[in-house]
Amino acid sequence: MDIVVLAGGLSPERDVSLSSGCKIANALISRGHRVLLADLYMGLPHARGFGDAYNKFKKDSYEFKVPEREPDLAAIKKDRAGALGTHSEVDAGCSGGLYNNAQLIGDGIVAACASADITFNALHGDIGENGRLQALFDIYGIKYTGSGYEGCHLAMDKPLAKELMRVNGVRTPEYEIITAGSGFDPLAGKQLGYPCVIKPCGCGSSVGVSIVNNRSELDSALKYAFIYEKRIMAEHKIEGREFSVGVLGDEALPPIEIIPQTGFYDYVNKYQPGAALEVCPPVGLAPELEKVMRATALKVHGTLGLSGYSRLDLILDGEGEINCLEINTLPGMTPTSLLPQEAAAAGIPYNELCERIIRLAL
């Protein structure tokens, strides 16, 4: 098959996505497909369709290592403008059409995806994961892996997903929405006490997330979260063991337990090899609890109308209750990612996992 693996993009999770994309592309190349890794934001300049782009840009194998720090998106924007020689707001594009510096999809991407057999969506965060790109692809009749735009939108909006979980009997921590200008102490007079977790409502990879133990830690946490979004949330902090449960097709994979060496499962602990212990299958987890976790992952996946694959994040508290934090519609596929480890524990090697995700989409 002719496959575009779409990664990068102008998202705080850009680097994670490039790492996922490289691994997926290499896996699909090894299965004999014609694979082109494309950066959603940088585009495939001057390319006209998949065949042309493949001839111009394909590599025999791809590699990208996630740096410790989140990417500098302003620098990425400058890089693209520099590469294309576009300095004004609207310039003549490489394909002869108008090219706008604010455009989130690079030149040549839609044409390449439209003439490939399928696009493997390896994007994380922003338009690749929140449903906007999926809606556009539907309009163009482009086939892609993973959930459709409705499910992506619901899952990416953490408060919305939590409300849907709650009305469907799935336990999720209490929370408050905080918008910019909510006051000096936005949590004053609220039920929610400390410790709590401050996070953007629609990011991923723990970008913008802080654990706040008392009032003195609140301001810097708010400032950090507001870098990424105007709408953020404070959530009751759950003490307990952290797990994640993948869904592949209509089956849940074995849960994986996450034990960071220090602190919580933040950006560094997620992507620096060895920073967190990830144990699958988990040691000392009662079989009935494992069963409930898997059933919960399937329930949330179904409730939000997701398809193909997903991964539910949860915390098991001291009372043995399962508290769901969120469900990811495009779970990481990097060398340290959870879903591939869960699939391996279920006897599905990485290359086969990528093929299955494609088969599910077709």
Ligand SMILES: Nc1ncnc2c1ncn2[C@@H]1O[C@H](COP(=O)(O)OP(=O)(O)O)[C@@H](O)[C@H]1O
């Ligand atoms: N309510 C919470 N209680 C305890 N830890 C939390 C809570 N919310 C988030 N965390 C920690 O922060 C990490 C990221 O939060 P999550 O809601 O999963 O957002 P993201 O989309 O960034 O992964 C979690 O994996 C967990 O370690």
Ligand SMILES: [Mg+2]
């Ligand atoms: Mg998460």
